[in-house]
Amino acid sequence: MIGALLYLQVQSLRNRLRVRVRRLKKPKYLAGALVGAAYCYFFFFRNLLAGRRGAALVEYNSAPETMALFELLGALVLLVMVLSAWFFPHERAALVFSEAEMAFLFPAPVTRKTLIHFKLLRSQAAILLTTLLLTLVTRRFGGGGTAWIRAAGWWVVLSTLNLHTLGASFARTRLLEHGISNWRRRIIVLSGAALLLLAALLWLHHTIRPPEASDLESLKAIKYYVRRTLESGPAAYVLFPFRLVVRPYLAPDGGAFLLAVVPALALLLAHYFWAARSDVAFEEASLALAQKRAEIVASVRAGHWHGAAAKKTKKRAPFGLRSTGSPAVAFLWKNLISAGQAFSLRTWLFLAFFAICVGGPIGATQHGHGWVMPTVGIVTAILGAYSLFLGPAILRQDLRQDLANADVLKMYPLRGWQVVLGELLAPAAILTGVQWCLLLLSVTMFSRLPEGDTIPLANRLSIGAGAAIIAPMLNLISLVIPNASVLLFPAWVQIGREHVGGIEVIGQRLIFMLGSVLVFAFALLPAGVLFGLVFFLANLFVGVIVAVPLAAAVATTVLAAEAILAIWWMGRLFERFDVSAEPAA
């Protein structure tokens, strides 16, 4: 029987790879694969192949004290994870199967033990992939050491943890069957953990001593104190089995690895027998889990990436929508509802009130030197700038969300530009609201430079007004780019019809990100030049107070013209957008 299940795994993997290779015939995937491969090579594999960086770190990492500390800290992390597996979960044991696997395997003459073995076999595929990634990442960021030892070490850690989590889920279910409720179990686990902690602290207090200033004065002193604490008393006994699991990963050479891996494998085997021999009914809970997962997948495929797992709740409309008027406003209204109640008019008014009534007096009453006010000012300015780039990635209540319902949108008696404009309005409005609030806070509180020089209110108002004028159009332009990309390259952008992964998708996203930055810079160029020119001239004749908002207004006009052109062009794209030809795997 296990042969048939192995066949299922191998054939599924083979066919998945074949699909991946076949789609490389399409230029978009080929280009993505090349860029993704180049990225992975330069970021991860180059170090692995050359071994230069790794070799340099071996010596440092091989210091016995450092290794011992890493081992102790690793064991501590594992202990926390194991305790979590016993404390947090509340559901019965459920193995993750796809709906197809359940339809085929559950009614089939397959024993429960075989199903557990199938599950363990399948989890090995994920563990091996994670092992590879972790080996690459830990080496990239200074893990050092021999690659195969690191990989084998990761495999031991992940496999043991996987088996323990499975075994714990079976044990929890058995406790429930014996009438021990989840809360009773949690109290027992928590009491046990608290007792251990108390014993360790008492030991520390009586045998070593509480940390003193000299123990914390340098990194070396801190490391020494932590190591001494964890290596003695009750902590040493508790952490011992966990250290056994971590030790192979930290082995400096092949000989040490072989010595370390024997007890670790013995623990792994013990876990295997524990999990595989558990005869706990998991079928019903697995069915419920599969259904839940299928709902999430369906939600994701329908384009609702962020809300896939969350239960949807009714949201209040941001304003009353009349049945006549610009249809674009209907999209703003709909997408603001989608964004949630956090972005209602009441919230904006409260934030503005807070910024003026709290920030103003604080900014006005600060005297002398100090870093708080300048820091607040600088941080709010940086957040505002960041929101231009991060905002469109976070707020997706636009075509990226709704193109999954493209056939509904296409049916509406609207021009393409009306749909596009409507779709862009909600994220642009939210971003503008956030930036205006940050600006208010910055203008009211950023009254001094770090050196203590005062910034006159007129100057702050002038700069704030300039930024406030230009922000809406900057947001619109920054949102035009990803939305135009959805229409131009629906298969390249995440709109939810099909969830694709792999190296080619990494490459696609890199190309896309680079392209977006270039287009944004290009779009800002004329406005930037004009801003500089107008500011220079206005500053000469009327002073800086008027020059900033004036230059911002002129630049905004240029950006508005660009946005109008872009929306008109995107409208044409939307009208020609063929939902039958879209997208993509």
Next chain:
Amino acid sequence: MRSIFAVNLHSPRGMIEVESLTKLYDEFPAVTDLTFTVRPSEVMGLVGPNGAGKTTTLRCLAGIIPATRGRVRIAGEDLASHSIAAKRQLAFFSDEPRLFDYLTVWQHLVFTARIYQVADSIETGRRLLEELEMADKVDLLPGELSRGMKQKLAIACGLLHSPKVIFFDEPLTGLDPVGIRRMKDSILKRAREGAAIIISSHLLHLLEEICSHVLILKSGIKVIDGTMGEILQKFSEQSRDANLEDVFFRATGEARGNR
């Protein structure tokens, strides 16, 4: 004539006029050179095996996907050159209701009313919800509705602007017997009020009850079309008491045993 209402066979102009409609997916012809007309109060059944091109035809007629060649006129408006005017007159109901997860039942109607500029939307919306027995569900989200209720909501949204042309793609999928009966009544009511309707379905006996006309497609090509009476009569020459199912199997050359 098996249809239970009078068919306006003599109307001078069709409400849905299709000339040489062709849709290619890359090189593959999904629909080829399709021509037909549906007049006011007519209900046409679009029938064919899986992959015959029924859904593609309906999506082209609703302006969701562009036709590769040919011309479609909805209530006299060319769908390609006057798409806005044409779309104002039509409603399309897909087999799987497409709703916005985060809008309640009533918010769906409010949004649709603004898109279609329905002036008396509150009154019409309330009446539709009453008619569809959803008046007590106005504050629910789609996720809280059964499949049948979701379909009713999609219908309420589609009928809010009183369309003259209605397309149904497998409208009876997933409905219980009561839901099927109500859907049939609703379709017939719209037809009596003058709407031109096209229904795509595999439930042939139901189509036989409500359709005045039939068009059978196979591999994207029209095999036969005409009034229900004409078509049944034509095939009755070969065997007595032919029904739409017999016609379907003979016209498409499908073997009954393959069902």
